[in-house]
Amino acid sequence: MSLRRVNRAVLYLVLCIFAAGYLMPVYVALITSLKPNSEVDLARMWQLPTRIDLSSWGQAFERLSPGLATSLELAIPATIIVAIVGACNGYALSKWRFPGSRTLFQWLLFGMFIPYQSVLIPLLKVMDSIGLYNSVPGLVLVHVIYGLPIATLIFRNFYVGIPDDLLEAGRIDGTGYWGLFRSIILPLSVPAFVVIGIWEFTQVWNEFLFAATLTTPPHQPVMVALQNLSGSQIVQWNVQMAGAIMAALPTLIVYIFLGKYFVRGLLAGSVKG
């Protein structure tokens, strides 16, 4: 009994050490962002600020606000469109299989694993020639297309779990393809929409490669703006850390409140799940 007690104590101790390790960067970023310039120095990194100073947050916001706005204008429509198209695709692939539908699905899925560098040159040329280079609609289009495979995957696997018998009853009543989708499938799809919504929003918000290639200031999303902020040597560390937290906050808040669904997206993205 006492051995069990000791074991449990060690278990919790190890868990707490790891938890502290994972939180350590957050702690440092947070306390640094709250320091005035005079207190930011190499030797005192771990010390708490003597007084809370929000000026670095103000400076960071000034530099990042156009990027934050662009990222919102980008992530919200991209997420909505990708979810709708994904739901339709998933429905077709799970409930109305046709010869070759599985092979098609596999070819579709491969699209989410390619290194995007291998499509970047043509993408840039095409975006430029159709007038969507350096524009938010252009980036929305790009994120929708390259987000399609995972959205289709999540909805398809979700719909596979809905028994075919449910559709059968409606079919006997003479309900058609879209009628069944609207009346039976869609009302059951809320969890899948939450999963893909969170996943896609996080992906688009955090994305860097497309954003850096296809936009120039002032149309750059927040991650490019943050990179530019920290890339300039004259910017103080407290401003950089405030910027980093600010850029991470939207996805972090979503994670804190809907973490369960985020993890489901995470697991679904590894194909088996």
Place this chain on the structure above:
Amino acid sequence: MAMQPAEMTITQPRRARKPWTWERVYPILTLLPSIIAIAVFVYGFIVWTGVVSFTKWNTLVPDLSWNGFANYRAIFQDFRFQSDLRNLLFFTVLFVLVSMIIGLFLAVLVDQKIRLEGLFRSLFIFPMAIAFIVTGVVWQWLLNPSTGVNLILKALGLTHLPKWYVDITIVPSIPWGHIKFGLPLALLAVIIAAVWQMSGFAMALYLSGLRSIPDDLKEAAAVDGANAWTTFWRVILPQLNAVTVTVVIMLIHISMKTFDLIYAMTGPGAAFVTDMPSMDMFQTTFQGNHYAQGAAISIIMLLLLAIFIVPYLTYSLRGEKP
């Protein structure tokens, strides 16, 4: 149910001809826009990039005349690309291995019917919700050799403090092509940041694997008198083989695409000690205007990834009912 399943859904290709109905066309019509988009933006563009990689387009002005394998020969003889391949190899092996071990370890701890399980789980996974750019910015400061983690190591009495990402040492430094083969120590800093961000992913996968092992299996082993350690190695771990395959493939996939983290944290590094093919491609193409060489690098990246992903996808989807 009186109806045969085969009559209900259009899954059986070899049945007697069915009357033509809209119901049979709708699924394909639904998928058509996505099929076209992926056909053009994924496969079409890959072919296009492939074609570019065989041309002489190494200036700002496109020159699509044939250049054979010259771009591939050039990159494979290039000091930078050779460094990339070395870095990618060491980064992938260490990042995958360490993330996997920490992930499995944490999953086992969390699976011990602990209190506050949800809190601990969330804490180990939250870095996944953060952008690699943010991770790079923060860890660049934490692993700055003159502050951060080194202050703690110094307080602990360490005299030889690591130089982290500014270290240019390569261990063991065996001459190979134009470069020295071995682990560039600067990569360790990037690996630490990447493990911080991604080990929660391994944990989540392993935890879902552990939860799907039936309890009676664990109990049966306990009745047999196996102690906890043997049970783990002989009973639990073999059950997790499929999960391990998934973890390894997904982490390899992430590792091979690593770009943002390096971009924000270290850049290519002195003598390219922290460079990656992704970074090389980006700079060669868009800053150096060597489009054809950039295309060749990206095709190599694609091939390296396909070696792992294509068999994995085939294997994952084959197990499903048709």
